[in-house]
Amino acid sequence: MKTKHFLVSSLIIMGTAAVGGAQAADWTGYTYSSVSTTAAVKGMERISDRVEAEADDLSISLHLGKTLQIASSDITQSVGDGFIDFSADLFFSGNVPIARILNLPMLIENGDQWDKAYEAMIPYLEEGFAKQDVNFLGAYRYPQQVIFTSFEIDSLDDLENRKIRVTSPEQGAFVEAFGGSPITLSGSDVPTALERGVIDGVLTASAGGAKNWHEFLDYNYRLPVNYAYSAVIANNGAYESLSEADRETLATIVSEETANITEAFLVDEQAQKQSQAEAGMTIIEPSDEDIAKAQDALAPFWREWASDAGPEHEQALQDVLTALGK
Structure with a gap:
């Protein structure tokens, strides 16, 4: 009970x-x-x-x-x-920890891939919630969680030694993979932290946190970190x-x-992305090389995460990877 x-x-x-x-x-x-x-x-x-x-x-x-x-x-x-x-x-x-598979960094690149991964996960989601x-x-x-910063950024290498606000351990693993330091803060603390240099950037969406914090964020690197x-x-x-x-x-x-x-x-x-660009934010699209670099760096984390969580998580991850052709 x-x-x-x-x-x-x-x-x-x-x-x-x-x-x-x-x-x-x-x-x-x-x-x-x-x-x-x-x-x-x-x-x-x-x-x-x-x-x-x-x-x-x-x-x-x-x-x-x-x-x-x-x-x-x-x-x-x-x-x-x-x-x-x-x-x-x-x-x-x-x-329902197994549901976090769909949050893994660099696993899902776009909406079409999301649909395939989500379909593969439905049985696991139903079972997990049923418990x-x-x-x-x-x-x-x-929308995709992407990188917003107060410093100039046009590649993943620019994350080194930077403090980035994240909202999950999975996002933290992404930041650490490129030499950054993940910082966990409540949304209400973000503006002050950016203003004082406590953090150098955030992972969020244009229609998410950036909607409220854009005045502190000069650059947006559109690398699709996770959903x-x-x-x-x-x-x-x-x-x-x-x-x-x-x-x-x-x-x-x-x-x-x-x-x-x-x-x-x-x-x-x-709409928010366009508005932020018109207000002076620099929008940078990632290169195919940077996307591939990020996927290669995070792929071992996916399997390590699933292995630590147990056989059911490993099978669910494999079903998602199969659905994505990865």
């Missing part, structure tokens, strides 16, 4: 689905983002609205990040324990209590709207 190790506000409305869908289910939904204008939140709101209009016996009351007493790292467990019924979770890797009493419904991804993605999940008991028709309706809505969220992020990425 799982230990419920954190308290949740008594305002949370529990899902009330009855087996077989005989009683209407009013699910409590949650998203990690507290900003209602982001593509992710808008997409989750569309899911909620469409479920209300299209499902027979299901509705979702969506709560923004920080409006419930749930830490970002606890979202998956919160869904599994039934405190909430439905959520988008960007911070699931601690609960947490959670049903994996789908995912949306953010971040968010899982859309539901409590397994609540999901199984839905009628088959409502499960199919929910699956269709999530599939369509996660694709729309991903596309909206990509559109915003191009």
